[in-house]
Amino acid sequence: MPPFFPSFAVILPAAGSGSRVGGNVPKQYLPLLGKPVLWHSIRAFSQMEECVEVVVAVNPEWQAVAEECGAGIERMTYVAGGTERQHSIANGLLGLRTTPEIILVHDAARPCVSRRLITQVVQSAAAHGAAIPALPIAETVKRVDANGAIVATIPRHELRTAQTPQGFRRQLLLSAYAHATLHNILGTDDSSLVELLGHPVQIVEGELANLKITYPDDVRKAEAILVERKPHP
Secondary structure, three states: OOOOOOOEEEEEEEOOOOHHHOOOOOHHHOEEOOEEHHHHHHHHHHOOOOEEEEEEEEOHHHHHHHHHHOOOOOOEEEEEOOOOHHHHHHHHHHHOOOOOOEEEEOOOOOOOOOHHHHHHHHHHHHHHOEEEEEEEOOOOEEEEOOOOOEEEEEOHHHOEEEOOOEEEEHHHHHHHHHHHHHOOOOOOOHHHHHHOOOOOOEEEEOOOOOOOOOOHHHHHHHHHHHHHHOOOO
């Protein structure tokens, strides 16, 4: 890694119920190659020496499990999750014990994020202030009315699907959250809050492998991705 690579902290909102997966276990705690999904997400970042802190926002009912996921890592911080993802991240910002140049926000249920993607987002955020990974849309996109009738075909070259980690200069993200709190704004993601400040957000190429555990079959897909990445004897 180049010597100018900045330090960063990551906030992992992990307080959601993950109801679409089914069952009583939130998706971030489902077993993945013998460890909870969150365990893998934590280590994707903590194994990088430039990562100075991993902040996990958790439901108090799952605090013990979350702490087990971070066992053995000195740079861990745990905060209470909120009723909305944005509130969890706000709590994470308040709970930061370090002052890194860059703050990343990453879905706890994206365990397959690669070091390459993390590096690109951090470097782009350092250069531009804000950066997120995103993928082009392969299918044709239609806008429909309340009755299900097509009213428009959206040019897909203008569209991207956003992923995480989303990265920001620390003060920019703090300002975006202060603005959202002041005006009672609930954004769709962190970059949308930064956009409301009038600050441009840079796109870096996302990865298909950086999937989010949403449905039961996603665990099998994630296992296949992680197994493939392991060094072969």
